[in-house]
Amino acid sequence: MWQVCGMLKRILCTAFFMAVFGLCAFAQEKPHISAKAAALMAADTGEVLFAQNETERLGIASTTKIMTALLTLEQATPNRVVKTTPEMVYVEGTSMGLKVGDSVSFHALVYGMLLSSGNDAANTAALSVSGSFKAFADLMNRKAKEIGMKNTHFVTPSGLDDKAHYSTAYDMALLGCYAIRNPLFAEVCSTQKATLFYGKEPSRHCLTNHNRLLRTLPGAFGIKTGYTQKSGRCLVSAVQRNGVTLVCVTLCDPNDWQDHENLYEYGFSLIQRKKITISVPQTVQVFGASVPCVSVSTAEDLYVSVRDGSTAWTQRILSAPYCFAPIQKGDVLGRVEVRFGDRLVASTVLVAQETVQAVTKEKETNHMFGRIVRFFRKQFRKGRDPRLGQMDTLCRTIK
Numbered sequence: 099m100w101q102v103c104g105m106l107k108r109i110l111c112t113a114f115f116m117a118v119f120g121l122c123a124f125a126q127e128k129p130h131i132s133a134k135a136a137a138l139m140a141a142d143t144g145e146v147l148f149a150q151n152e153t154e155r156l157g158i159a160s161t162t163k164i165m166t167a168l169l170t171l172e173q174a175t176p177n178r179v180v181k182t183t184p185e186m187v188y189v190e191g192t193s194m195g196l197k198v199g200d201s202v203s204f205h206a207l208v209y210g211m212l213l214s215s216g217n218d219a220a221n222t223a224a225l226s227v228s229g230s231f232k233a234f235a236d237l238m239n240r241k242a243k244e245i246g247m248k249n250t251h252f253v254t255p256s257g258l259d260d261k262a263h264y265s266t267a268y269d270m271a272l273l274g275c276y277a278i279r280n281p282l283f284a285e286v287c288s289t290q291k292a293t294l295f296y297g298k299e300p301s302r303h304c305l306t307n308h309n310r311l312l313r314t315l316p317g318a319f320g321i322k323t324g325y326t327q328k329s330g331r332c333l334v335s336a337v338q339r340n341g342v343t344l345v346c347v348t349l350c351d352p353n354d355w356q357d358h359e360n361l362y363e364y365g366f367s368l369i370q371r372k373k374i375t376i377s378v379p380q381t382v383q384v385f386g387a388s389v390p391c392v393s394v395s396t397a398e399d400l401y402v403s404v405r406d407g408s409t410a411w412t413q414r415i416l417s418a419p420y421c422f423a424p425i426q427k428g429d430v431l432g433r434v435e436v437r438f439g440d441r442l443v444a445s446t447v448l449v450a451q452e453t454v455q456a457v458t459k460e461k462e463t464n465h466m467f468g469r470i471v472r473f474f475r476k477q478f479r480k481g482r483d484p485r486l487g488q489m490d491t492l493c494r495t496i497k
Contacts (some may be wrong), residue, residue, distance in 0.1 A: 126367035129360040133351035137267040137364045140403045141275045141343035143337065143438035146491045147365045148406070155249055156349045157329030160192070161322045162196040162257030163166060163211040163220050164334060165238050167286070168277045168377065169225040173237070176205040176282070179411055186222040191258060191326075193218045193304060195437075202296035209294055212235070212287045212322060213305040217256040224255035242269070245276050259328045274321050274334045274345040278381035287320035288312065311335050315362065321345070324431055337362050341371035342403045374400045377414055378448060382431055386456050387423035393451040394431055400444040402436060412437045417448055 101158075118179055128148070138148035144153070147181040180202045187193075196202060196208030202210075204226070210219030224234035231254065238252035247269035253260040267275075278284045286292075291311050292305045311318040324332035330350035335358050337344055342363045348354045376464025381391035404423040433449035 108280075114427075118222075119225075128363040129357070129364050131348065131351070131357040131361065131467050132353040133267075133348035133357055135267040135347075135349045136351070136357070136361070137347045138361050139185045139268075139275060139345050139347075140369060140405075140444050141278065141287060142403050143407060143485070144272070144275065144441050145369075145403075145408065145410075145430040145438060146268070146271075147344070148361055149268070149366055152271075153249055153266050155264045155266055156272060156415075157259055157263070157326065157332075158257060158349065159259075159324030159326045159329040159332045160215045160217075160257040161324040161332045161334045161347075162252065162254065163215060164270075164273055164277050164322050165241065165252065166220045166223060166234075166255040167208045167211045168273075168283055169207055169234075169237055169241060170204055170211075171280060173227045174196055174204040174223075176208070177203055178225045179203050179425045180222065182222055183225070186225055189217045189221050189256065189258075191217040194305065196222060196296070197298070200297050202299060206294045206296050208283075208286050209292045209305055212283075212306045212320075212372070213289065213292060215256065215308055215323065220288060243271070245272050247272055257324060257326070257329075259326050270334055270347045270349070271345050274336060274347065277345070278320060278336055278345070278447040281442075284320065286323065301322065309333075309335065310399055311337075311358060314355070316361055334360060339366055341401065342366065344368055344369075345375040369403050369405045371401050372404045372478050374413075374444065376400065376413060376436075378434060378436055379417070382417065383420040384425065384454055385420055385422050388457055389454060389456045392421070392425055392431075392454045394448045395446045395451055396434055397449050400434070400436055400446055402438070403444050407440075410439050416446075423454050425450050425454040427451065427453045 103314045131150065133150065133155050135151040137146060137152040139146055146255040174490050180199050182196050182198055182202065184198050187198055189198045192215045194214045207223045209221045211214040221252060224231055228234035228237055234255055235252050242250045250265040250269045251262055253263040290307050292309030294305060295301065296303060308323045315337060317339045320336045321339060331352060331389045332349050332356050334347050344362060346358050346361050348357055351357055376396055378396060380393060382394050383390065386393050413436045415432060421431055427450055430447045431450055434446050434448060435442055436444040
């Protein structure tokens with residue numbers, strides 16, 4: 099008896115230590131980095147996976163051009179051509195090779211900013227979009243506020259040092275996550291080499307991306323390098339693996355390439371893409387039909403980047419408590435939203451799974467509430483949102 103108990107204890111102890119140390123063996127150790135400040139963020143949820151002095155205000159050098167390029171894409175027509183002036187091209191630092199009197203498209207300017215880190219490209223874009231550096235800086239700061247960058251202030255479009263020009267690793271991660279949602283921005287920042295035509299008599303120019311991670315790190319597709327003597331080496335990058343996209347920022351980091359690789363290895367060990375199980379009503383009540391309800395389901399499955407143990411998820415179902423016949427299969431009867439904190443990270447619609455015919459007027463008048471049904475049907479259709487198939491006044495939220 100005692101031998102059996104002793105053996106059982108040894109088995110349980112062995113199982114416990116295997117569970118604990120076995121799990122630890124698969125977990126990546128939190129990396130030690132050289133950066134003065136850093137942040138690693140899940141692009142879809144905004145969840146921070148690694149942070150180091152992430153709210154300290156620091157210089158950001160040419161990573162500023164992420165904002166400048168983004169605003170250029172949002173504010174200007176890409177194929178529009180502008181002519182350069184001395185104020186645009188006479189600027190210190192890196193250049194895409196513009197000269198006074200050159201003709202260049204906004205499309206080429208964005209490549210010049212994100213690949214060659216051209217200060218001339220940034221100045222040309224800013225003055226062409228807003229008319230002055232001050233007006234463009236105001237535009238940058240309004241956009242920063244919209245994104246949620248609370249510890250950021252822009253002065254120059256290029257990122258040349260200025261005491262009043264600063265941001266944080268956390269804010270720049272927010273900007274990176276926001277910028278790569280723009281398809282054209284993502285396409286440009288992921289390009290290793292580009293051939294463009296510009297000049298007084300437009301000629302061929304080949305630009306090479308300064309971001310070495312595009313060539314060395316699997317899944318890397320952006321975003322922007324930066325350096326000044328005062329700000330040091332700055333880098334904002336993005337990597338996608340197995341459906342998960344992470345954005346990494348390091349500021350004032352002499353070993354930024356290696357630090358980013360290590361941070362991504364750590365980050366991808368914590369998070370994975372998972373299908374969300376959605377609790378939705380199976381049916382919605384129907385008035386004016388021969389059946390009491392119609393079957394509904396989500397139009398598509400929802401997937402989000404999930405970190406083990408995360409509890410910041412909420413689900414909302416927006417739908418009318420009832421609807422009116424006739425209903426066609428595929429009609430939108432509601433909406434499902436999945437949020438991480440305050441951020442909407444995934445959504446889909448609730449659709450009818452079958453067609454429900456309306457009862458004839460003759461049959462309807464035989465019912466006590468026939469006239470009432472017809473009245474509310476008319477009102478419902480007047481106030482109905484054609485995309486959601488519901489009236490706002492009838493919407494309900496289920497968490």
